[in-house]
Amino acid sequence: MGPTIRDIAKAANVSTAAVSYVINDKPGVSEETRLKIQRIMREMNYRPNPQARGLAAKRTGMLGLMIPDITDPFYVNVVRGVEAESNQLGYTLTLCTTHGDAERERNVAGTLTSNWVDGVIMMAYKLSPSELEKLSKHKVPIVVIDNPEVAGLIPSIMVNNTALGRTATAYLVEMGHTRIGFIHGVEGSNSSAARYEGYVQALKSHGLEPDPDLVERGDFSYEHGLAAAHRLLSLPNRPTAIFAANDQMAFGVMNAATELGLSVPEDISVIGVDDIEAAALVVPGLTTMRQPTWEIGACAVQILERLINPPEDSQDSKDAQSADASKSSVIQRVFEAELVVRGSCAPPTI
Amino acid sequence: MGPTIRDIAKAANVSTAAVSYVINDKPGVSEETRLKIQRIMREMNYRPNPQARGLAAKRTGMLGLMIPDITDPFYVNVVRGVEAESNQLGYTLTLCTTHGDAERERNVAGTLTSNWVDGVIMMAYKLSPSELEKLSKHKVPIVVIDNPEVAGLIPSIMVNNTALGRTATAYLVEMGHTRIGFIHGVEGSNSSAARYEGYVQALKSHGLEPDPDLVERGDFSYEHGLAAAHRLLSLPNRPTAIFAANDQMAFGVMNAATELGLSVPEDISVIGVDDIEAAALVVPGLTTMRQPTWEIGACAVQILERLINPPEDSQDSKDAQSADASKSSVIQRVFEAELVVRGSCAPPTI
DNA sequence: ACTTCTTTCTTAATCGGTTAAGTTCTTTCT
């Protein structure tokens, strides 16, 4: 075991309190003593025990991060942003994955919020808004990412998926396409629905009538993208472009095209969402909508930090019971996606 | 704040000790009292404070995981295995990424081992063997993944990269290829060196002489794979197959081929390592060597668990000072990679 | 010179658990 604060105090011939003040940069210690204590801490390779600190000071210096899946590139990139910003601010991360399982989400959320982390960032999809709201009533601040259902109730960060859908669709329309297919993500996905909404809006605003025959449902997986594309491309009057709700499915589209002897982008244009690594690796490169994942993660941490350590201008929070503060405005931040042009889209040739 | 153990004790009209025994499933409490306490804990939605538990019991129920990069599919998949197994055994994960920075590795390793986690899984590349060995002298058990330099000194898990290289190369040779290129990973990479070693062994054992002109150095990135492949494929007597030390570079090879008007696998066979997601998404699919990443992660946790809670047959550890125990045998586990056949390899046509 | 501040430290309670040792009360053995 490493040395404790008592060992340091003894070696420096001071009390543990003095050492604690030095550790936490608090006043009340002379410069001379401070330097001596710091030297001894270094010599003995002392590291304060986070458990004890947490217990005594009621802060652990840890943030909890709850995501459905660590293999999904979208989440991973958000995590990177969270990670970078946490480090910046001196927090350590605890990562929990839920595999999209409702029970596990409930479990993890419960543990995280009931104790031991200073704040939680949640990407929760199975928890109901009311459950989430109940959790946010605990002491531990929560920031929710990409869950429009609770935006306004709980501090939230979202991606403007409708605008994303509009941008992607408009790009194709302005290129000359008039028959554009859309492949949905998994049933019940808010982001997929919003992207579809944007798709419809863009078509209408360009004077095109959405054709229900050109809309298929996938589940965000490659296989479903492939199957859906097969159906779309076998249509008597097949689309000249397809907008898939994520890149995995877009790859399915590209490969379905190849299998059917169609070439991308000459015969069929393809656009996806996410900008996964593979998008840049294939030929032609996949044109896609990139979400500012890194920024989203970083922003979540910044918001959390302000919830944990509220700025000093809310002096009378004791009196106000913070009742109207929480009522006044729940933080909400919306990010926009960006079009990444590669080689998978071109004007229609037929 | 949630209720404390004292609140529960008061509500159940027992001592905190009794509650603690119930929490930890220890004997000394009657069935009746046990049920009553459990009911009250549930009613009051009680969750023991991990800080306090850690402090008192000198165990935190947390495992530390140190990886260079959360975007690299190899690590991510190891993490998944670690995650699954930790959950199984009731541990919570703390994830730290180092971005391959030596200073950050030192830092993270120091924090993790000096305190507060029950065990650490490290994928450390910049720390010297002596540094790692010093760390392993601390109280906190460490398992190192994929670092052959410290195998034998510290409990380790490795992938047999030489065998991996042999298998991949033999696959190509037995298909009829005689001129096989190899693209190295980053300078100083142990795994790349071992894969090359296997490549040479396989060639020789099939009576082929390794040709230094067919060996290029990349750095595991797509761009370097592309560049290296351009050089190899422009050779007067170009190879008919290329073995890249990872999939990203293999994609570079495939695209270089396309750019040069060669088709895969007819004109040039390509094999990679890792089986990243994109490998299955492209046409033709990338034939590659899959490492049992999930199993590696799970195994690391299992080893750690046994180091944290040693099996009960080492009764006289007090006397033996565990000196000869540590000398006798440091746990070491080697995994083999597996060939995943897709469409990127075929017999040579010239 | 005497009080009143400051500055610089120390004392000791506290956070929420765990656990060795002690206490009661009941059961079993001879």
Next chain:
DNA sequence: AGAAAGAACTTAACCGATTAAGAAAGAAGT
């Protein structure tokens, strides 16, 4: 019946920090 053993609890010290409150000593004010 009396002693020993066991079951079911309780008491209280402890883990390693933080922090409010107090003490000692020198400086400043009147």
